Amino acid sequence: MIDKGLDNIYQLFTRTRRNTENIIKTAPVGICITDPDGCFEMVNAAYCHFYGYSEEELLGKHFSMMIAPADRDALTRRHDEFIKGDSIQDFRQECEVRDKQGDVHTIIAEAARIEGDDGRPRQLTFIVDITERKQLEERLKQANERLDHLAHRDELTGLFNRRAGLQRLGEEEQRSKRYGNALSIAIFDLDSFKAINDTYGHGIGDDVLREVTALVGQTLRSTDIQMRLGGEEFLIIMPEVDTQAAERAMERVCEAIADARFTCQQIHVTVSAGVACYAETIHRCILDRADGAMYRAKEAGGNRVVVA
Missing domain, CATH: 3.30.70.270 (Reverse transcriptase/Diguanylate cyclase domain)
Structure with missing residues (x-):
């Protein structure tokens, strides 16, 4: 009876894990998992589509390849500190990234600390593209500055x-x-x-x-x-x-x-x-x-x- 109960629990755990993996892979937002060294361990289809890379081109590569050069060192240190820390969730942050064509995008990234099969920590990162919103904000800012200029100049x-x-x-x-x-x-x-x-x-x-x-x-x-x-x-x-x-x-x-x-x-x-x-x-x-x-x-x- 005990063996049968453990077997049911194991099957439930395996099914839950498989469903979680399917959810991640089919999610409409970009999701990636990086190992303790900051290398891609998993990327979903939305993540690949956003950056213009195939899964094979990303797995095993360091995540900083996506980051604007000026921000790479700071974000790499942040990743390493998060991996070594105790917090299960990182602060939401806004940053600039580059896709395969070199085009610059603005994203909001939010990360969670999870445990891998080997017991070592991983970083699970969700990204949301806010490029259009930032461009609209910049246009509104310029328009307001223009109106202010016309009112005073x-x-x-x-x-x-x-x-x-x-x-x-x-x-x-x-x-x-x-x-x-x-x-x-x-x-x-x-x-x-x-x-x-x-x-x-x-x-x-x-x-x-x-x-x-x-x-x-x-x-x-x-x-x-x-x-x-x-x-x-x-x-x-x-x-x-x-x-x-x-x-x-x-x-x-x-x-x-x-x-x-x-x-x-x-x-x-x-x-x-x-x-x-x-x-x-x-x-x-x-x-x-x-x-x-x-x-x-x-x-x-x-x-x-x-x-x-």
Whole structure:
């Protein structure tokens, strides 16, 4: 009776094991078993199909052949530590892999620690392809970045637009008030810009605006903030700069622009600039004061800087 009972138990165990193997082989997700050395001991059809290899091409090979070169050492160490450890389940991880054609895919891998016929541990790994999901996430990220760029940037020059620029000016005014730091701004406008558009066309006029603002950015400090107020009028915020330093900076800008030639038409351009410094005791808007100074520069003939 005892022998018969043991025989039934053995048959049940054998049948269960065979069914488990059949489930693994026919599972719709990629599954592999690697030995303590990290070599493939079993791969199912879905795993082979995903990577483009036959079963014979994989068995006995090290699993790292599928991993992007930059990740091979780290994932090999992780495999070895998992094999030697006590945990029966490894943390789910996302990684990049390469198929037989060299194409890169992103997968989520989850592993379990099992025991082989020889009593030694094995790693059973399930993989799920999330390449399309990652690509969709990247497209959505790029689209959101583009929307954010359009909301805050001038499409022609790439500078902050009026709304974002004035918001930044308000933040800098609050910072200046709180910490007592100097804050200057400058408004500059291209002299006789209408004549450029009338002579060369609006396309060339747009090129002039792009090239002029690029030159201004190269002339100023990296901490200065340039934005387009509208048309050919621009605002520069100069944190921690007093009136005299701001005036000298804008004189360098005027000189650099007057000395340059713009677009393939070699157009000569000058600008008029008004400078104002933030002071809590002066209630008149700093923008109005800079704007008034800029118009006085124009009335004086242009190509100059006037301080409010």
